[in-house]
Amino acid sequence: MxxxxxxxxxxxxxxxxxxxxxxxxxxxxxxxxxxxxxxxxxxxxxxxxxVSRLPLTRVVQDGSTLVLGALTRLRAAETSPVVRRAVPLLAEALTHVGHVSVRNRGTVGGSVAHADPAAELPAVFLALDAVFTAQGPSGTREIDAHDFFLGPHRTALASDELLTGIRVPLPPPTARHGIAELSRRPNDLAITAVFTLVTLTDGVVTEARIAVAGAAPTPIRAHAAEELLRGQALTPDVLTAAADAAAAATDPVDDVHAPATYRRDMTAVLTRRALRQAVAE
The missing domain is CATH 3.30.43.10 (Uridine Diphospho-n-acetylenolpyruvylglucosamine Reductase, domain 2)
Structure with missing residues (x-):
């Protein structure tokens, strides 16, 4: 057509x-x-x-914040030394977004505004506590990632608002990350994906973030799993308990790609993998 x-x-x-x-x-x-x-x-x-010609493509570190223009090409963000140094989780996650030809054209803001619940970037920005800047007829406003995604392809942007930028608080230098994604083919849209950030002190978790894509109408944070990890060493029992808590936080649906039970089960599997990857860095 x-x-x-x-x-x-x-x-x-x-x-x-x-x-x-x-x-x-x-x-x-x-x-x-x-x-x-x-x-x-x-x-x-x-x-x-x-809007592709608008000057919204800067990628800079502003103190303890990474600032991305909404029209930054996915590939430009992926290969940016600033992004790789400041937020390694984001840089690695970008390699999972489509193929290089897609990333050469697609934009960071476009992926966010499209709000596909299985897309990587919405979940990653949720894990990073990002803040989105929108411009409308009455000026600009900021929207926390936690309040931005309302449903499949639905966001808090008004119909007369344009996403112009993204601000990402930098994780601690000691934070480690892990990514585990299930898709039918490499770089296909995720069936389920898990993104983790873990900070350890003397082998004990002092901070943990777990975001899941593809297992609910929006990307989700597994807050109960995060709380379970804090103050704990990542023993096999703790990993299993956190993985089960992450799976319990999901609200998947049956579709042509996978049944809901499979997505929930795989959330637990992928959470364990992503946490192990973070610890193994």
């Missing part, structure tokens, strides 16, 4: 983009999510506003 007819507007400023969004347009950044939806006529907007 081909996309239904629509009017095309290229925004030269964020204000121009917001004005178009306020009149019912949809935003086009890298096009890796929107173009397929247009071509299958799942989305039939009257106006598409191209």
């Amino acid at each position: 081909k996309a239904a007819r629509f009017d095309y507007v290229r925004a030269s400023t964020a204000e121009m983009a917001v004005d178009a969004l306020a009149r019912g347009a949809v935003a086009l950044a890298g096009g890796q999510s929107l173009i397929p939806l247009l071509n299958t006529r799942t989305r039939r907007p009257e106006v598409v506003v191209d």
Whole structure:
């Protein structure tokens, strides 16, 4: 199929983009999510506003925060020395996002705003306690990652707001990370994926974060599992208990890719793997 007819507007400023969004347009950044939806006529907007030329591509460390422009290409963030040094979890997670050709075009903000519950970046930013900056007709506002994802392909962004940036508090230098993902083929969308950050002091967990993709209508944090890990050595029994708690936090559905019980069971398996990987760094 081909996309239904629509009017095309290229925004030269964020204000121009917001004005178009306020009149019912949809935003086009890298096009890796929107173009397929247009071509299958799942989305039939009257106006598409191209925001890809806006100057929202900076990648900098600002004190104890990593700042990403929403239009930063996935590949640019993946290969950025700043990202690799400041937030290794994010740099490694980006290698799991599609294939290189997709990452060359897709944007960090586009992946976030698309809010696919099986996508890597929403879960990673949830694990990192990221904050998203949105610009609308009345100015800018910040939205915590915990409040941003509302459901499959639904976010806290208003229809007339544009995601412009992402701020990521830097993990402690001693934090270790682990990633375990299940997909049918390498770089396919995850059936289930788990992202962990663990800080150890003398072999005891002082801080833990566990985020899961693909096992609920939104990415989730396994808070009960995190709390269970704090103050503990990562013994086999503790790992098993944390993995079971992470699986219990999920709310998967049956679909063509996997039954809900399989996703829940694999969440436990992948949580153990990701935690072991973090400890083995």
